[in-house]
Amino acid sequence: xxxxxxxxxxxxxxxxxxxxxxxxxxxxxxxxxxxxxxxxxxxxxxxxxxxxxxxxxxxxxxxxxxxxxxxxxxxxxxxxxxxxxxxxxxxxxxxxxxxxxxxxxxxxxxxx
Amino acid sequence: xxxxxxxxxxxxxxxxxxxxxxxxxxxxxxxxxxxxxxxxxxxxxxxxxxxxxxxxxxxxxxxxxxxxxxxxxxxxxxxxxxxxxxxxxxxxxxxxxxxxxxxxxxxxxxxxxx
Numbered sequence: 001x002x003x004x005x006x007x008x009x010x011x012x013x014x015x016x017x018x019x020x021x022x023x024x025x026x027x028x029x030x031x032x033x034x035x036x037x038x039x040x041x042x043x044x045x046x047x048x049x050x051x052x053x054x055x056x057x058x059x060x061x062x063x064x065x066x067x068x069x070x071x072x073x074x075x076x077x078x079x080x081x082x083x084x085x086x087x088x089x090x091x092x093x094x095x096x097x098x099x100x101x102x103x104x105x106x107x108x109x110x111x112x
Numbered sequence: 113x114x115x116x117x118x119x120x121x122x123x124x125x126x127x128x129x130x131x132x133x134x135x136x137x138x139x140x141x142x143x144x145x146x147x148x149x150x151x152x153x154x155x156x157x158x159x160x161x162x163x164x165x166x167x168x169x170x171x172x173x174x175x176x177x178x179x180x181x182x183x184x185x186x187x188x189x190x191x192x193x194x195x196x197x198x199x200x201x202x203x204x205x206x207x208x209x210x211x212x213x214x215x216x217x218x219x220x221x222x223x224x225x226x
Contacts, residue, residue, distance in 0.1 A: 004155070043202070043216040056213065090155055100146060101214065103155035 002026055004104035006091050012110045013081065021076040021107045023091030031097060032074040034066060037088040037106070049074060050097070081111045114139050116205045118217035126225050131175075131190040133220045135203030138184060144206040145186045146214075147177055151199045159201075162186060173197070198224045 004025045013019050025032060034046040048056035049068040063085075065077040074091055088108050092101040119134040137143060144163045148156040160171025167179040177188045186203060203217040 006155075042218050043214075045213055048213070092156075100158050100161050102158070103148075105153075105155040108153070 004091060004093055004102050006089075006104035006107050008107060009105065010108045010110075012112065013078070014112050015081060015083070017081075018077070018079040020078065021089055021091075021109075023074040023076075023104055025072055025074075025091075025093035025102070025104075027093055027095075027102060029093040029095045029102070030071050031094045032068060032071075033092040033094075033101060034074065034076050035090040035092065037090055039087075043090070047076075078109075081109075083111050085109065086111045114141075114143075114205055114215050116203050116215050116217040118201075118203050118220050120220050121218065122221045122223065124223040124225060125193045127195055128192050131188070131193045131197065131222065133188040133201050133203075133222065135186045135188065135217060136184055137186060137203070137205050139205060145177075145179065146204040146206070147171065147175070147186075147188050148202045148204060149199050150202065150219075156202065159188070193222075193224045195224050195226065198222055 007022045031050045033048050036044045036046055045058050046060045047066045052068045052071055063080050067075040086109055088106045090106045091104040094101045115138045117136045125131055142164055146161045147159040149159050150156045159175050160169045160177055162169045162179045170176045175188060175190045177186055179186050199222060201220045201222055205215040
């Protein structure tokens, strides 16, 4: 595997379910990001991790809970989501904050 | 305040004709600017970046962009469109290099007609 991978690619869940999105980067980067991409809206930065510490929480509801166990892996734990949370969730990584970000293919989430 | 404005939400060109996707920015810092492309159901791929070196930046797949400080613009061009160029294009500003917070434009959908 190369680059940034995300699993699953598609996820359908009910509002009472608990699920997790996984991101893995194979680039040796030290910063990782979660973005939300909704239709007709700019990408929204959700969380930033640098050296496994969260450095940004962009006013994201607590039903989204990130976890970064090491510099290569990033999770987004989901619980009691709302239909308006349906979106494409993108993971990205970079070397420090001074370089371009590399994106994964995204997880298409549908909340019923 | 930092902001990015993509002036066209949708651009349609014929295959083989030039492409122009327009982007204006506002930044109180010396900016880094990027263009990303997103094909359907795919993640974002970096096309090119400007980081205060040469003002004319060449990227992948024949794309290039020119940084014009006097016009606060960073328009993306390609001399000859290919069918595979049909995608969503994002102009992105990194106005503060110590936070990793990128500011994305709304995106421009490029349609390429045969």
